[in-house]
Amino acid sequence: MKPARTILSAFLLFSGASIILAATSLASRAQGQTPDAPKPQEAQSQAAPAVELPKPKDAGPPLTMTLADALARAQKNSPQFQAAVIAVKMAHEDRVQAGAAMKPSLQYQTAYLNTQGNGISPVGRYVTNDGVHVYRAWAVVHQEMPGSFFINAGPRKAAYEEAIAAAGEEVAKRSLVVTVTQDYYALVVAGRAYATAQRSLADAQHFLQISQALEQGGEVAHADVIRFELQANQAQRTLGDAELGMSQARLNLAVLLFPNFNDNFTVTDDLDAPPPLPGFQQAEAMAKDHNPELAAALAAYHSSRVDVAAAKTAFLPSLSVDFDYGIEANAFALHSDNLTKPGVLQPNLGYFVTYSLNLPVWDWGKRRSQLHQAEDQKNLAQLNLSFAQRQLLSHLYSYYGEAATARNQLSSLQRSRDLAEQNLQLVTMQYQAGEAAVLQVLDAETSMADARNSYAAGEARYRNAVATLQILTGSF
Numbered sequence: 001m002k003p004a005r006t007i008l009s010a011f012l013l014f015s016g017a018s019i020i021l022a023a024t025s026l027a028s029r030a031q032g033q034t035p036d037a038p039k040p041q042e043a044q045s046q047a048a049p050a051v052e053l054p055k056p057k058d059a060g061p062p063l064t065m066t067l068a069d070a071l072a073r074a075q076k077n078s079p080q081f082q083a084a085v086i087a088v089k090m091a092h093e094d095r096v097q098a099g100a101a102m103k104p105s106l107q108y109q110t111a112y113l114n115t116q117g118n119g120i121s122p123v124g125r126y127v128t129n130d131g132v133h134v135y136r137a138w139a140v141v142h143q144e145m146p147g148s149f150f151i152n153a154g155p156r157k158a159a160y161e162e163a164i165a166a167a168g169e170e171v172a173k174r175s176l177v178v179t180v181t182q183d184y185y186a187l188v189v190a191g192r193a194y195a196t197a198q199r200s201l202a203d204a205q206h207f208l209q210i211s212q213a214l215e216q217g218g219e220v221a222h223a224d225v226i227r228f229e230l231q232a233n234q235a236q237r238t239l240g241d242a243e244l245g246m247s248q249a250r251l252n253l254a255v256l257l258f259p260n261f262n263d264n265f266t267v268t269d270d271l272d273a274p275p276p277l278p279g280f281q282q283a284e285a286m287a288k289d290h291n292p293e294l295a296a297a298l299a300a301y302h303s304s305r306v307d308v309a310a311a312k313t314a315f316l317p318s319l320s321v322d323f324d325y326g327i328e329a330n331a332f333a334l335h336s337d338n339l340t341k342p343g344v345l346q347p348n349l350g351y352f353v354t355y356s357l358n359l360p361v362w363d364w365g366k367r368r369s370q371l372h373q374a375e376d377q378k379n380l381a382q383l384n385l386s387f388a389q390r391q392l393l394s395h396l397y398s399y400y401g402e403a404a405t406a407r408n409q410l411s412s413l414q415r416s417r418d419l420a421e422q423n424l425q426l427v428t429m430q431y432q433a434g435e436a437a438v439l440q441v442l443d444a445e446t447s448m449a450d451a452r453n454s455y456a457a458g459e460a461r462y463r464n465a466v467a468t469l470q471i472l473t474g475s476f
Contacts, residue, residue, distance in 0.1 A: 061266040065257075067184050070267070073257040074180045075173070084165075084172035086243025089166035091158070098158035104143040111136040112113055131330035138326035145320060153306055158207035158305035167296035174292070174471040181467040183253040185460040188269050190246040192456040197242040200449045201235040203424070206231050207441055210432060224438045271459035275466055277407050278476050280400055286473035287396050297381075297388035311371040317359045325351040396472055403465035410462060413455040420444070420451035 045070075065073070075081055113134035122131060148154065189395045206226040214220040247263075288294070329336050329348035338344040360367065425446040430436035470476065 011302070021057075021091040028209065043328065060264070063112055063270065064229065065265060066268045067181065067270070070180050070184050070257055071367050072176060074176055077257065077259050078172075078176055081176050084169040086164045088162070088169045091162040095158035095162050096157065098154040099153055102148070102149065102152070104225065107138065107140050107142075109138045109140055117337055118399040131323070132319075133330050134328065135330070136326070136328045138328070141321075141323040141325075143321045144318070146318040147316035148310040151309055151313060153310040153313070157303050157306045157310075158298045163299040164296050164303070167292040167299065169472075170292035171296070173397065174474075176470060177462070178467045180253075180256055182464050183249070183256060184267055185271065185463050186247040186251050187246070187267055188271055189460045190242070190249040190268075190455075191269065194246045196449050196452045197235065197239040200445060201232065201239050203445055203448075204228065204232040205237040207428075207431070207445075211438070214432075218436055220438075227438050231445065240396040261359075271456065272464070274407070274410065274459065274462055276351045281474050283400055283469065283476070284396060286476060287392060290474040291392055291472050294388050294392055297385040301378070301385045303372070303382040304381040307373070307374040308378050311367070311374040314367045314370065315360060317357055320356045320358070322356075323351065324353070338419040366411045372453075395461045399465065399472060403469050406458065406462035406465045409458055410455075413451075413458040417455040419453040420448040424448045 042126040043123050113129055113136070115132050115134065117132045208231075210223070211220055211228045213226045215222055215225050215258045248266075250263050252263070253267075254261070255263075325349075327334070331337075331348070334347065334349050335345040336348055338346045424444040424447075425435050431438070431441050
């Protein structure tokens with residue numbers, strides 16, 4: 001009984017103090033007096049006028065986009081992804097050039113050699129020329145055949161480098177999908193949190209009105225009104241934070257989607273339709289067959305083997321062939337006079353072939369050093385390939401476990417949300433009937449808001465986990 005008496009005494013003391021303050025205020029007004037002006041510190045503590053968040057300029061109706069639309073836009077405007085795309089194009093051109101280097105080159109050469117005469121013979125002063133005036137017009141076919149030519153080293157290495165670049169593009173694409181998915185559903189979750197905050201504020205204001213009505217009827221104490229007013233103030237602040245969070249989430253996504261600043265868009269909320277999750281064995285098979293990082297490591301290993309083979313061929317002889325067809329005569333014509341037989345025309349058009357064989361003898365250990373470098377790179381590439389295989393399995397178990405856990409928790413989170421909403425409805429009716437305390441109502445409101453936000457976060461967690469898993473497996 002002592003606690004009850006203590007509470008009753010405090011309530012009476014509070015009521016008496018309120019009556020005294022009210023009487024004092026009425027007396028001062030009757031005497032024409034005004035209450036004392038607030039002190040500077042008190043004036044500063046008074047509520048400042050509300051400041052609105054910056055709003056985008058009105059640019060017409062907002063653009064509504066799905067996740068697929070967001071991914072397509074992000075691929076066009078992502079510098080990292082476009083850099084990977086350009087790298088693939090450059091690698092392809094390198095492969096074209098490597099293939100062209102294996103084929104003979106054709107060029108046309110023309111020259112005029114003007115030699116100073118010697119006044120004795122018509123051949124001039126230079127023994128290399130057969131006349132004072134020499135004209136050359138050649139079509140030259142040239143073919144270089146080093147040792148690497150016979151193992152097709154250039155095109156093979158270029159093909160592997162192109163495969164590495166293509167794998168890098170796929171890695172960049174899948175990483176971009178994860179980033180866009182996270183920002184996309186962060187905006188969706190922020191929108192849901194804003195809606196939940198709006199509902200919480202409406203419920204808090206509703207309970208404040210109920211408590212005020214019950215207080216006037218003498219059914220509840222003034223303490224209930226105070227608690228509900230505090231709850232409404234907190235809900236108002238939570239709504240402001242939710243609005244700010246939604247604005248920031250929209251800006252984060254807008255940076256990825258638009259080449260110019262634009263936040264006048266909305267996203268489609270499809271969290272309630274989660275994608276299916278394949279079995280682990282199927283995901284493992286997809287990861288082994290469609291993992292770009294493993295493909296890049298494998299291509300790098302094969303490329304290093306080509307480098308070793310090419311370094312070994314540097315110890316072999318190299319061959320080159322030049323086939324020249326045209327004229328080299330004292331007259332720029334198909335036929336000219338024979339200098340030894342005046343009046344006799346001789347043909348000028350013809351060909352000659354030069355075969356060159358280069359046999360390496362001594363280079364102070366340069367080729368052997370290059371071979372050692374290539375072998376070291378091959379050993380490193382083999383180690384990277386083995387590590388990539390182990391890392392793939394480790395990430396597969398981790399990412400799949402995260403996705404499976406998030407998927408299994410969805411039903412529990414949904415059930416908790418439904419129960420929290422039912423609990424709030426029951427407590428509301430009980431409070432109106434005088435069968436529930438104010439703390440029960442406040443706890444039910446908090447539980448409902450937490451359950452709704454937790455369910456939205458759980459759905460987004462599963463979507464992000466699936467996108468992360470697809471880095472390893474590809475789309476499924």
